Amino acid sequence: MAEAEKKKLFDTEQDHSPLFVNEVQRYMQQRCMQQQQQQRYVEQAAREEGDKRNAGSALDGGRAERDALEARCWTHDKVLQSPYLSDIWTMLDRMRPAYDKHGWDWSEKEDELFAEGMHFILLLQQQQLIGFTIFLLDEEDEQWVVYCYELHVAEGHKGKGLGKFLVECLEHVARHIGMVGIALTCFKDNDALRFYERTGFSIADHSPSKHNDPDAPYEILMKRI
Numbered sequence: 353m354a355e356a357e358k359k360k361l362f363d364t365e366q367d368h369s370p371l372f373v374n375e376v377q378r379y380m381q382q383r384c385m386q387q388q389q390q391q392r393y394v395e396q397a398a399r400e401e402g403d404k405r406n407a408g409s410a411l412d413g414g415r416a417e418r419d420a421l422e423a424r425c426w427t428h429d430k431v432l433q434s435p436y437l438s439d440i441w442t443m444l445d446r447m448r449p450a451y452d453k454h455g456w457d458w459s460e461k462e463d464e465l466f467a468e469g470m471h472f473i474l475l476l477q478q479q480q481l482i483g484f485t486i487f488l489l490d491e492e493d494e495q496w497v498v499y500c501y502e503l504h505v506a507e508g509h510k511g512k513g514l515g516k517f518l519v520e521c522l523e524h525v526a527r528h529i530g531m532v533g534i535a536l537t538c539f540k541d542n543d544a545l546r547f548y549e550r551t552g553f554s555i556a557d558h559s560p561s562k563h564n565d566p567d568a569p570y571e572i573l574m575k576r577i
């Protein structure tokens with residue numbers, strides 16, 4: 353899509369969901385199934401090798417069915433009416449101390465995250481929310497990007513590749529609609545900075561540390577696709 357066309361398209365107030373929601377939903381579900389198939393393959397191999405301990409725990413009682421990973425790509429209004437809202441707030445609340453520490457207003461968060469144009473990708477297991485990301489299509493430093501506002505994995509589910517999977521889903525959105533990449537803001541003292549580096553982000557040229565404000569408490573990160 354040409355830059356001029358893109359500008360015209362995204363400058364309007366229209367709902368952009370039809371451009372990607374169904375496609376992202378399809379992609380995520382397919383990837384969830386691939387992950388499960390891989391898991392089953394490992395379980396099968398363990399069973400064939402006679403590793404009864406692994407195979408037994410993995411295969412008994414249809415565990416694969418119960419542990420099925422599901423994904424949803426929803427607009428903000430659908431999330432507001434969903435049963436996952438309180439879990440989203442519980443996970444988001446982990447960020448409150450950082451906002452307080454840096455003098456950022458946490459109370460504005462609700463309006464910001466549930467505003468028109470915000471989209472949510474939710475990861476579910478046994479109908480429980482185990483991770484999510486919130487994003488918007490935006491112009492950043494004169495480039496059209498998927499702007500990631502939040503990305504969270506539930507305690508007890510960290511370190512299993514779910515955060516990386518959420519980044520991959522954002523990349524799919526960006527690629528599908530011709531954005532240059534993903535942008536986000538991260539506090540410098542948040543451990544997640546290392547996670548973003550590991551998943552291919554780097555400090556953007558217009559981030560305060562590279563610009564004129566090295567003491568700013570945050571960095572703007574970019575992942576080009």
Ligand SMILES: CC(C)(COP(=O)(O)OP(=O)(O)OC[C@H]1O[C@@H](n2cnc3c(N)ncnc32)[C@H](O)[C@@H]1OP(=O)(O)O)[C@@H](O)C(=O)NCCC(=O)NCCS
Nearest residue numbers: 503504505510511512513514515516538543544546547550
């Ligand atoms: C940051 C967060 C999303 C990572 O999710 P996760 O599912 O645990 O991460 P993954 O398992 O997908 O890890 C992907 C890679 O990042 C690395 N990584 C993850 N967290 C890391 C950390 N805190 N420090 C260093 N590396 C980290 C992993 O080792 C892995 O590396 P590898 O691919 O080389 O093996 C999760 O810890 C979280 O929800 N944190 C609290 C919320 C938060 O701060 N979000 C960011 C807001 S801007």
